[in-house]
Amino acid sequence: MKLRFAPSPTGLLHVGNARAALVNWLFARQRGGTVLLRLDDTDLERSKAEYAVALEEDLRWLGLDWDESFRQSDRLPRYAAAAERLKASGHLYPCFESEEELRSKREQQLRQGRPPIYDRGALKMTPDQLARALANGKVPYWRFRLSNRSPEWQDGVLGRRAVKLPSLSDPVLVRADGSPLYTFTSVVDDLEGGVTHIIRGEDHVTNTGVQLDIWAALGGDPRALSFAHLPLLTDADGGPLSKRLGSLSLRQLRRDGVEPAALAGYLAALGTSHDPVPAMPAALVTGFDLTAISKSPARFDVQQLLALNRRHLHTASFDSVRAQLPEGADEEFWLVVRDNLDLLGEAKLWFEVVRGTLVPPPQPGEAEYLRAALAALPPEPWDATTWGAWTEALKSATGRKGKPLFLPLRLALTGEEHGPDLKTLLPLIGREKAALRLRVAAEG
Ligand SMILES: Nc1ncnc2c1ncn2[C@@H]1O[C@H](COP(=O)(O)OP(=O)(O)OP(=O)(O)O)[C@@H](O)[C@H]1O
Secondary structure (H helix, E strand, C coil), rough: CCEEEEECCCCCCCCHHHHHHHHHHHHHHCCCCEEEEECCCCCCCCHHHHHHHHHHHHHHHHCCCCCCCEHHHHHHHHHHHHHHHHHHHCCCCECCCCCCHHHHHCCCCCCCCCCCCCCCCHHHHHHHHHHHHHHHCCCEEECCCCCCCCCCCECCEEEEEEHHHHHHCCEEECCCCCCCCHHHHHHHHHHHHHEEEEEHHHHHHHHHHHHHHHHHHHCCCCHHCCCEECCCCEECCCCEEECCCCCHHHHHHHHHHCCHHHHHHHHHHHHCCCCCCCCCCCHHHCCCHHHCCCCCCCCCCHHHHHHHHHHHHHCHHHHHHHCCCCCCCCCHHHHHHHHHHCCCCHHHHHHHHHHCCCCCCCCCCCCHHHHHHHHHHHCCCCCCCCHHCCCHHHHHHCCCCCCHHHHHHHHHHHCCCCCCCHHHHHHHHHHHHHHHHHHHHHCC
16 A cells, blocks of 8 residues: 655645645555655746755654655656657647637637537647648647546545546646646656555546546556545635645744644544544544545634644643753743643743743832732742742732732733743742842832
8 A cells, every 4th residue: 555645845835735644644554554755846947945845844843754755857757758658559649739729719619608628629630730840840749638438436535526538628748848747747656656545635636537547548457546535725714725825834833833743633633523632643543534534625723723732732741842942941840831831932931931030010009019029928948838828928918819919929920911820930930039020020
Protein backbone atom coordinates (compact mmCIF):
# COMPACT_ATOMS: atom_id res chain seq x y z
CA MET A 1 0.00 0.00 0.00
CA LYS A 2 1.36 3.40 -0.96
CA LEU A 3 -0.12 6.85 -0.46
CA ARG A 4 1.16 10.18 -1.51
CA PHE A 5 0.75 13.79 -0.62
CA ALA A 6 1.47 15.91 -3.66
CA PRO A 7 1.47 19.66 -3.02
CA SER A 8 2.76 22.20 -5.50
CA PRO A 9 5.46 24.41 -3.95
CA THR A 10 3.72 27.56 -5.14
CA GLY A 11 2.95 29.14 -1.78
CA LEU A 12 2.67 28.39 1.91
CA LEU A 13 0.68 25.31 2.91
CA HIS A 14 -2.75 26.17 4.23
CA VAL A 15 -4.92 24.21 6.61
CA GLY A 16 -6.81 22.57 3.71
CA ASN A 17 -3.58 21.20 2.28
CA ALA A 18 -2.58 20.13 5.79
CA ARG A 19 -5.81 18.22 6.22
CA ALA A 20 -5.16 16.30 2.99
CA ALA A 21 -1.60 15.56 4.15
CA LEU A 22 -2.77 14.47 7.60
CA VAL A 23 -5.50 12.17 6.29
CA ASN A 24 -3.10 10.49 3.87
CA TRP A 25 -0.61 10.04 6.67
CA LEU A 26 -3.11 8.67 9.18
CA PHE A 27 -4.56 6.26 6.63
CA ALA A 28 -1.11 4.98 5.66
CA ARG A 29 0.23 4.71 9.20
CA GLN A 30 -2.87 2.86 10.37
CA ARG A 31 -2.40 0.21 7.72
CA GLY A 32 1.38 0.00 7.51
CA GLY A 33 1.46 1.77 4.13
CA THR A 34 4.25 3.84 2.63
CA VAL A 35 3.96 7.63 2.58
CA LEU A 36 5.39 9.53 -0.36
CA LEU A 37 5.85 13.28 -0.43
CA ARG A 38 5.85 14.42 -4.03
CA LEU A 39 6.53 18.01 -4.97
CA ASP A 40 4.42 18.86 -7.99
CA ASP A 41 6.76 21.54 -9.27
CA THR A 42 6.29 21.31 -13.03
CA ASP A 43 4.82 24.80 -13.07
CA LEU A 44 8.27 26.34 -13.21
CA GLU A 45 7.04 29.90 -13.10
CA ARG A 46 5.11 29.56 -9.86
CA SER A 47 7.13 26.86 -8.08
CA LYS A 48 9.83 28.15 -5.76
CA ALA A 49 12.57 26.31 -3.87
CA GLU A 50 11.84 28.31 -0.72
CA TYR A 51 8.22 27.15 -0.74
CA ALA A 52 9.43 23.55 -1.07
CA VAL A 53 11.64 24.02 2.01
CA ALA A 54 8.83 25.75 3.89
CA LEU A 55 6.26 23.08 3.16
CA GLU A 56 8.55 20.30 4.38
CA GLU A 57 9.23 22.27 7.55
CA ASP A 58 5.54 22.93 8.06
CA LEU A 59 4.61 19.26 7.58
CA ARG A 60 7.28 18.17 10.07
CA TRP A 61 6.10 20.80 12.52
CA LEU A 62 2.64 19.27 12.28
CA GLY A 63 4.18 15.91 13.23
CA LEU A 64 4.09 14.30 9.78
CA ASP A 65 6.90 12.41 8.10
CA TRP A 66 7.33 10.44 4.91
CA ASP A 67 9.21 7.41 3.68
CA GLU A 68 10.06 8.68 0.20
CA SER A 69 10.10 12.02 -1.52
CA PHE A 70 10.91 13.43 -4.91
CA ARG A 71 10.34 16.43 -7.13
CA GLN A 72 8.56 16.10 -10.44
CA SER A 73 11.11 18.42 -12.02
CA ASP A 74 13.68 15.64 -11.52
CA ARG A 75 11.65 13.21 -13.61
CA LEU A 76 11.12 15.13 -16.85
CA PRO A 77 12.73 12.39 -19.01
CA ARG A 78 10.22 9.87 -17.61
CA TYR A 79 7.29 12.06 -18.61
CA ALA A 80 8.78 12.59 -22.06
CA ALA A 81 9.14 8.82 -22.48
CA ALA A 82 5.55 8.22 -21.38
CA ALA A 83 4.35 10.93 -23.76
CA GLU A 84 6.16 9.21 -26.63
CA ARG A 85 4.35 5.98 -25.79
CA LEU A 86 1.00 7.76 -25.86
CA LYS A 87 1.85 9.42 -29.18
CA ALA A 88 2.80 6.05 -30.64
CA SER A 89 -0.47 4.50 -29.49
CA GLY A 90 -2.47 7.41 -30.91
CA HIS A 91 -3.69 8.62 -27.51
CA LEU A 92 -1.79 11.88 -27.73
CA TYR A 93 -2.35 14.04 -30.79
CA PRO A 94 -0.77 17.29 -31.98
CA CYS A 95 -2.73 20.53 -31.92
CA PHE A 96 -1.94 23.93 -33.37
CA GLU A 97 -4.92 26.12 -32.48
CA SER A 98 -4.00 29.31 -30.71
CA GLU A 99 -5.68 30.47 -27.50
CA GLU A 100 -7.43 33.07 -29.62
CA GLU A 101 -8.89 30.49 -32.04
CA LEU A 102 -9.99 28.26 -29.17
CA ARG A 103 -11.70 31.16 -27.46
CA SER A 104 -13.67 32.11 -30.54
CA LYS A 105 -14.69 28.45 -31.07
CA ARG A 106 -15.93 28.32 -27.51
CA GLU A 107 -17.85 31.55 -27.89
CA GLN A 108 -19.49 30.23 -31.02
CA GLN A 109 -20.48 26.96 -29.30
CA LEU A 110 -22.00 28.91 -26.44
CA ARG A 111 -23.92 31.16 -28.83
CA GLN A 112 -25.35 28.04 -30.45
CA GLY A 113 -26.33 26.69 -27.05
CA ARG A 114 -23.76 23.91 -27.17
CA PRO A 115 -21.30 23.01 -24.39
CA PRO A 116 -17.87 24.59 -24.97
CA ILE A 117 -16.02 21.33 -25.48
CA TYR A 118 -12.95 21.14 -27.70
CA ASP A 119 -14.17 19.97 -31.13
CA ARG A 120 -11.12 17.85 -31.89
CA GLY A 121 -10.43 20.06 -34.87
CA ALA A 122 -6.77 18.99 -34.81
CA LEU A 123 -7.76 15.35 -35.31
CA LYS A 124 -9.45 16.32 -38.56
CA MET A 125 -6.23 17.63 -40.08
CA THR A 126 -5.06 15.64 -43.09
CA PRO A 127 -1.46 14.34 -43.13
CA ASP A 128 -0.74 17.06 -45.70
CA GLN A 129 -2.08 19.84 -43.51
CA LEU A 130 -0.09 18.49 -40.61
CA ALA A 131 3.11 18.32 -42.65
CA ARG A 132 2.53 21.87 -43.87
CA ALA A 133 2.00 23.21 -40.39
CA LEU A 134 5.23 21.60 -39.24
CA ALA A 135 7.11 22.79 -42.34
CA ASN A 136 5.90 26.32 -41.59
CA GLY A 137 7.66 26.11 -38.24
CA LYS A 138 4.53 25.60 -36.16
CA VAL A 139 5.21 23.64 -32.99
CA PRO A 140 2.35 21.50 -31.71
CA TYR A 141 1.11 21.01 -28.20
CA TRP A 142 -0.44 17.65 -27.36
CA ARG A 143 -3.89 16.65 -26.27
CA PHE A 144 -4.97 13.33 -24.84
CA ARG A 145 -7.83 11.71 -26.73
CA LEU A 146 -10.32 10.85 -24.04
CA SER A 147 -12.28 7.65 -24.47
CA ASN A 148 -16.07 7.87 -24.49
CA ARG A 149 -16.28 5.95 -21.24
CA SER A 150 -17.49 7.23 -17.87
CA PRO A 151 -14.92 5.93 -15.37
CA GLU A 152 -16.53 4.97 -12.07
CA TRP A 153 -15.08 4.36 -8.69
CA GLN A 154 -16.18 3.73 -5.15
CA ASP A 155 -14.93 6.83 -3.41
CA GLY A 156 -13.74 6.36 0.17
CA VAL A 157 -15.57 9.53 1.22
CA LEU A 158 -18.02 10.52 -1.51
CA GLY A 159 -19.40 7.06 -2.31
CA ARG A 160 -20.04 5.90 -5.87
CA ARG A 161 -18.72 8.48 -8.36
CA ALA A 162 -18.38 8.64 -12.11
CA VAL A 163 -17.07 11.23 -14.56
CA LYS A 164 -18.59 11.43 -18.03
CA LEU A 165 -15.58 11.86 -20.27
CA PRO A 166 -17.62 12.73 -23.41
CA SER A 167 -18.65 15.95 -21.73
CA LEU A 168 -15.04 17.06 -21.25
CA SER A 169 -12.48 18.57 -23.59
CA ASP A 170 -9.47 16.44 -24.42
CA PRO A 171 -6.88 17.72 -21.95
CA VAL A 172 -3.56 19.17 -23.03
CA LEU A 173 -0.87 16.96 -21.48
CA VAL A 174 2.24 18.43 -23.12
CA ARG A 175 2.79 22.09 -23.94
CA ALA A 176 4.42 23.29 -27.16
CA ASP A 177 7.70 23.77 -25.29
CA GLY A 178 7.59 20.08 -24.33
CA SER A 179 6.75 20.68 -20.67
CA PRO A 180 4.22 18.21 -19.25
CA LEU A 181 1.11 19.22 -17.31
CA TYR A 182 0.06 18.09 -13.88
CA THR A 183 -2.80 15.89 -15.11
CA PHE A 184 -0.23 13.78 -16.89
CA THR A 185 2.82 13.83 -14.60
CA SER A 186 0.67 12.81 -11.69
CA VAL A 187 -0.52 9.65 -13.48
CA VAL A 188 2.97 8.72 -14.69
CA ASP A 189 4.31 9.05 -11.15
CA ASP A 190 1.46 7.16 -9.51
CA LEU A 191 1.76 4.36 -12.04
CA GLU A 192 5.54 4.05 -12.03
CA GLY A 193 5.80 4.58 -8.28
CA GLY A 194 3.22 1.96 -7.35
CA VAL A 195 0.79 4.32 -5.62
CA THR A 196 -2.30 2.38 -4.54
CA HIS A 197 -4.46 4.92 -2.69
CA ILE A 198 -5.11 8.50 -3.72
CA ILE A 199 -6.61 10.74 -1.08
CA ARG A 200 -6.95 14.35 -2.10
CA GLY A 201 -9.28 17.30 -2.19
CA GLU A 202 -12.63 17.23 -3.92
CA ASP A 203 -11.24 19.75 -6.41
CA HIS A 204 -9.70 16.70 -8.11
CA VAL A 205 -12.84 14.66 -8.79
CA THR A 206 -12.95 15.50 -12.51
CA ASN A 207 -9.21 14.92 -12.74
CA THR A 208 -9.75 11.46 -11.35
CA GLY A 209 -12.05 10.53 -14.25
CA VAL A 210 -9.54 11.89 -16.76
CA GLN A 211 -6.56 10.38 -15.00
CA LEU A 212 -8.15 6.93 -14.85
CA ASP A 213 -8.44 7.14 -18.64
CA ILE A 214 -4.78 8.15 -19.01
CA TRP A 215 -3.83 5.47 -16.50
CA ALA A 216 -5.50 2.81 -18.64
CA ALA A 217 -3.91 4.22 -21.83
CA LEU A 218 -0.49 3.83 -20.18
CA GLY A 219 -1.25 0.19 -19.42
CA GLY A 220 -2.33 0.63 -15.81
CA ASP A 221 -5.09 -1.42 -14.25
CA PRO A 222 -7.67 1.00 -12.78
CA ARG A 223 -8.62 -1.63 -10.21
CA ALA A 224 -5.19 -1.17 -8.65
CA LEU A 225 -6.23 2.30 -7.45
CA SER A 226 -8.51 3.42 -4.63
CA PHE A 227 -9.70 6.99 -4.37
CA ALA A 228 -11.04 9.21 -1.64
CA HIS A 229 -11.86 12.87 -2.20
CA LEU A 230 -12.07 15.10 0.83
CA PRO A 231 -14.57 17.96 0.80
CA LEU A 232 -12.68 21.23 0.69
CA LEU A 233 -12.17 23.30 3.78
CA THR A 234 -13.31 26.89 3.65
CA ASP A 235 -12.43 29.82 5.87
CA ALA A 236 -14.82 30.90 8.61
CA ASP A 237 -16.86 32.94 6.08
CA GLY A 238 -17.18 29.99 3.72
CA GLY A 239 -14.56 31.47 1.35
CA PRO A 240 -12.01 29.30 -0.49
CA LEU A 241 -8.46 28.71 0.72
CA SER A 242 -5.56 29.16 -1.61
CA LYS A 243 -1.82 29.04 -1.34
CA ARG A 244 -1.78 32.04 -3.63
CA LEU A 245 -3.82 34.08 -1.20
CA GLY A 246 -1.75 32.92 1.76
CA SER A 247 -4.96 32.34 3.71
CA LEU A 248 -4.80 30.31 6.93
CA SER A 249 -1.25 29.18 6.34
CA LEU A 250 0.43 26.78 8.76
CA ARG A 251 3.32 29.22 8.94
CA GLN A 252 1.11 32.01 10.21
CA LEU A 253 -0.73 29.84 12.73
CA ARG A 254 2.61 28.61 14.00
CA ARG A 255 3.90 32.18 14.29
CA ASP A 256 0.74 33.08 16.17
CA GLY A 257 1.70 30.39 18.68
CA VAL A 258 -0.75 27.63 17.78
CA GLU A 259 0.47 24.22 18.94
CA PRO A 260 0.77 21.46 16.34
CA ALA A 261 -1.21 19.08 18.56
CA ALA A 262 -4.13 21.51 18.56
CA LEU A 263 -4.07 21.90 14.79
CA ALA A 264 -3.66 18.16 14.13
CA GLY A 265 -6.45 17.28 16.55
CA TYR A 266 -8.75 19.91 15.08
CA LEU A 267 -8.07 18.87 11.46
CA ALA A 268 -8.54 15.19 12.24
CA ALA A 269 -11.99 15.82 13.69
CA LEU A 270 -13.11 18.54 11.27
CA GLY A 271 -16.00 17.42 9.10
CA THR A 272 -16.68 14.39 11.31
CA SER A 273 -19.06 14.05 14.23
CA HIS A 274 -16.13 13.34 16.57
CA ASP A 275 -15.14 15.80 19.26
CA PRO A 276 -11.70 17.17 18.55
CA VAL A 277 -8.98 16.10 20.94
CA PRO A 278 -5.62 17.88 20.90
CA ALA A 279 -3.03 15.30 19.95
CA MET A 280 -0.08 14.86 17.65
CA PRO A 281 -0.76 12.74 14.55
CA ALA A 282 1.00 9.66 15.96
CA ALA A 283 -1.55 9.60 18.78
CA LEU A 284 -4.47 10.00 16.35
CA VAL A 285 -3.67 6.92 14.26
CA THR A 286 -5.71 4.44 16.28
CA GLY A 287 -8.91 6.47 16.30
CA PHE A 288 -8.72 7.49 12.65
CA ASP A 289 -11.61 6.50 10.38
CA LEU A 290 -11.79 7.77 6.80
CA THR A 291 -15.46 6.91 6.51
CA ALA A 292 -16.28 9.27 9.40
CA ILE A 293 -15.48 12.27 7.15
CA SER A 294 -18.66 13.92 5.94
CA LYS A 295 -19.37 14.73 2.31
CA SER A 296 -20.06 18.40 2.97
CA PRO A 297 -17.45 21.13 3.00
CA ALA A 298 -16.24 22.04 6.46
CA ARG A 299 -15.47 25.49 7.79
CA PHE A 300 -12.16 26.02 9.47
CA ASP A 301 -12.95 28.09 12.53
CA VAL A 302 -9.93 29.71 14.14
CA GLN A 303 -11.90 30.29 17.35
CA GLN A 304 -12.48 26.57 17.71
CA LEU A 305 -8.83 25.93 17.00
CA LEU A 306 -7.82 28.39 19.70
CA ALA A 307 -10.20 26.76 22.16
CA LEU A 308 -8.53 23.43 21.47
CA ASN A 309 -5.14 25.05 21.76
CA ARG A 310 -6.10 26.33 25.21
CA ARG A 311 -7.34 22.92 26.22
CA HIS A 312 -4.09 21.40 25.09
CA LEU A 313 -1.93 23.89 27.00
CA HIS A 314 -3.91 23.47 30.18
CA THR A 315 -2.88 19.83 30.42
CA ALA A 316 0.48 19.95 28.64
CA SER A 317 3.37 18.51 30.62
CA PHE A 318 6.41 20.61 31.37
CA ASP A 319 8.60 18.30 29.30
CA SER A 320 6.42 18.76 26.23
CA VAL A 321 6.81 22.55 26.28
CA ARG A 322 10.08 23.22 28.07
CA ALA A 323 12.05 23.87 24.86
CA GLN A 324 9.70 26.75 24.00
CA LEU A 325 9.57 28.31 27.44
CA PRO A 326 11.79 31.24 28.40
CA GLU A 327 15.26 30.31 29.64
CA GLY A 328 15.12 29.52 33.34
CA ALA A 329 11.41 28.62 33.46
CA ASP A 330 10.94 25.50 35.59
CA GLU A 331 8.15 23.00 36.14
CA GLU A 332 6.73 24.88 39.11
CA PHE A 333 6.35 28.00 36.98
CA TRP A 334 4.73 25.99 34.16
CA LEU A 335 2.18 24.36 36.43
CA VAL A 336 1.24 27.75 37.86
CA VAL A 337 0.74 29.55 34.55
CA ARG A 338 -0.45 26.90 32.07
CA ASP A 339 -4.13 27.14 33.04
CA ASN A 340 -4.09 30.74 32.06
CA LEU A 341 -2.62 30.54 28.60
CA ASP A 342 -4.41 30.83 25.29
CA LEU A 343 -1.09 30.60 23.46
CA LEU A 344 2.22 29.25 24.67
CA GLY A 345 3.97 32.53 23.79
CA GLU A 346 2.05 34.21 26.62
CA ALA A 347 4.15 32.23 29.11
CA LYS A 348 6.87 34.79 28.42
CA LEU A 349 4.71 37.56 29.82
CA TRP A 350 4.13 35.62 33.04
CA PHE A 351 7.79 34.78 33.27
CA GLU A 352 8.50 38.52 33.22
CA VAL A 353 5.96 38.97 36.00
CA VAL A 354 7.72 36.33 38.08
CA ARG A 355 11.35 37.06 37.27
CA GLY A 356 11.56 40.42 35.56
CA THR A 357 10.89 44.01 36.49
CA LEU A 358 7.48 45.50 36.07
CA VAL A 359 6.07 48.97 36.47
CA PRO A 360 2.55 48.58 37.85
CA PRO A 361 -0.12 50.79 36.28
CA PRO A 362 -1.33 53.83 38.23
CA GLN A 363 -4.35 53.21 40.46
CA PRO A 364 -5.74 56.60 41.42
CA GLY A 365 -7.38 56.59 44.85
CA GLU A 366 -5.80 53.27 45.93
CA ALA A 367 -2.57 54.61 47.46
CA GLU A 368 -3.71 54.18 51.04
CA TYR A 369 -4.96 50.65 50.50
CA LEU A 370 -1.77 49.64 48.71
CA ARG A 371 0.34 51.08 51.56
CA ALA A 372 -1.69 49.04 54.01
CA ALA A 373 -1.18 45.98 51.83
CA LEU A 374 2.56 46.59 51.80
CA ALA A 375 2.64 46.91 55.57
CA ALA A 376 0.67 43.67 55.98
CA LEU A 377 2.90 41.60 53.65
CA PRO A 378 3.81 38.45 55.60
CA PRO A 379 7.46 37.58 56.16
CA GLU A 380 9.05 34.83 54.06
CA PRO A 381 9.14 31.86 53.58
CA TRP A 382 6.12 32.02 51.30
CA ASP A 383 3.98 29.16 50.17
CA ALA A 384 0.47 28.51 48.88
CA THR A 385 -1.06 29.71 52.17
CA THR A 386 0.57 33.15 52.06
CA TRP A 387 -1.93 34.80 49.74
CA GLY A 388 -4.89 33.64 51.84
CA ALA A 389 -3.31 34.76 55.12
CA TRP A 390 -2.34 38.15 53.68
CA THR A 391 -5.71 38.94 52.09
CA GLU A 392 -7.58 37.71 55.20
CA ALA A 393 -5.54 40.12 57.30
CA LEU A 394 -6.23 42.94 54.83
CA LYS A 395 -9.91 42.15 54.79
CA SER A 396 -10.13 42.49 58.57
CA ALA A 397 -8.00 45.63 58.60
CA THR A 398 -9.78 47.48 55.77
CA GLY A 399 -13.26 45.97 55.72
CA ARG A 400 -12.86 45.37 51.94
CA LYS A 401 -13.94 42.19 50.26
CA GLY A 402 -14.27 40.74 46.76
CA LYS A 403 -13.00 42.76 43.81
CA PRO A 404 -11.98 45.93 45.72
CA LEU A 405 -9.90 43.70 48.00
CA PHE A 406 -8.21 41.62 45.29
CA LEU A 407 -8.02 43.66 42.07
CA PRO A 408 -5.69 46.46 43.29
CA LEU A 409 -3.30 43.78 44.56
CA ARG A 410 -3.38 41.82 41.33
CA LEU A 411 -2.81 44.98 39.27
CA ALA A 412 0.09 46.07 41.46
CA LEU A 413 1.73 42.63 41.52
CA THR A 414 1.23 41.54 37.91
CA GLY A 415 0.24 44.63 35.92
CA GLU A 416 -2.76 42.64 34.62
CA GLU A 417 -6.42 42.42 35.60
CA HIS A 418 -6.52 38.67 35.01
CA GLY A 419 -4.03 35.90 35.32
CA PRO A 420 -2.95 32.81 37.21
CA ASP A 421 -4.18 32.16 40.71
CA LEU A 422 -2.27 34.51 43.02
CA LYS A 423 -2.17 31.80 45.64
CA THR A 424 0.38 29.96 43.50
CA LEU A 425 1.82 32.94 41.64
CA LEU A 426 2.69 35.03 44.69
CA PRO A 427 5.36 32.66 46.07
CA LEU A 428 7.03 32.68 42.64
CA ILE A 429 7.12 36.50 42.61
CA GLY A 430 8.66 36.54 46.07
CA ARG A 431 8.52 39.11 48.84
CA GLU A 432 11.18 41.46 47.52
CA LYS A 433 9.53 42.04 44.15
CA ALA A 434 6.04 42.10 45.64
CA ALA A 435 7.03 44.75 48.17
CA LEU A 436 8.72 46.88 45.52
CA ARG A 437 5.71 46.72 43.21
CA LEU A 438 3.30 47.62 45.98
CA ARG A 439 5.50 50.56 46.95
CA VAL A 440 5.73 51.83 43.36
CA ALA A 441 1.98 51.33 42.88
CA ALA A 442 1.20 53.19 46.10
CA GLU A 443 3.41 56.09 44.99
CA GLY A 444 2.00 56.21 41.49
N1 LIG B 1 -9.42 24.10 0.68
C1 LIG B 1 -8.96 22.86 0.69
N2 LIG B 1 -9.45 21.94 1.55
C2 LIG B 1 -8.96 20.69 1.58
N3 LIG B 1 -7.98 20.23 0.76
C3 LIG B 1 -7.46 21.10 -0.12
C4 LIG B 1 -7.91 22.45 -0.22
N4 LIG B 1 -7.21 23.07 -1.19
C5 LIG B 1 -6.36 22.15 -1.68
N5 LIG B 1 -6.50 20.97 -1.05
C6 LIG B 1 -5.75 19.74 -1.29
O1 LIG B 1 -4.40 19.94 -0.92
C7 LIG B 1 -3.56 19.09 -1.72
C8 LIG B 1 -2.41 19.88 -2.30
O2 LIG B 1 -2.90 20.63 -3.38
P1 LIG B 1 -2.27 21.88 -4.03
O3 LIG B 1 -0.82 21.96 -3.72
O4 LIG B 1 -2.68 21.90 -5.45
O5 LIG B 1 -3.01 23.02 -3.20
P2 LIG B 1 -3.89 24.27 -3.61
O6 LIG B 1 -4.14 25.02 -2.34
O7 LIG B 1 -5.06 23.81 -4.39
O8 LIG B 1 -2.86 25.08 -4.49
P3 LIG B 1 -3.00 26.45 -5.25
O9 LIG B 1 -3.74 27.43 -4.37
O10 LIG B 1 -1.56 26.79 -5.43
O11 LIG B 1 -3.73 26.11 -6.52
C9 LIG B 1 -4.49 18.46 -2.75
O12 LIG B 1 -4.85 17.18 -2.30
C10 LIG B 1 -5.69 19.38 -2.75
O13 LIG B 1 -6.86 18.72 -3.15
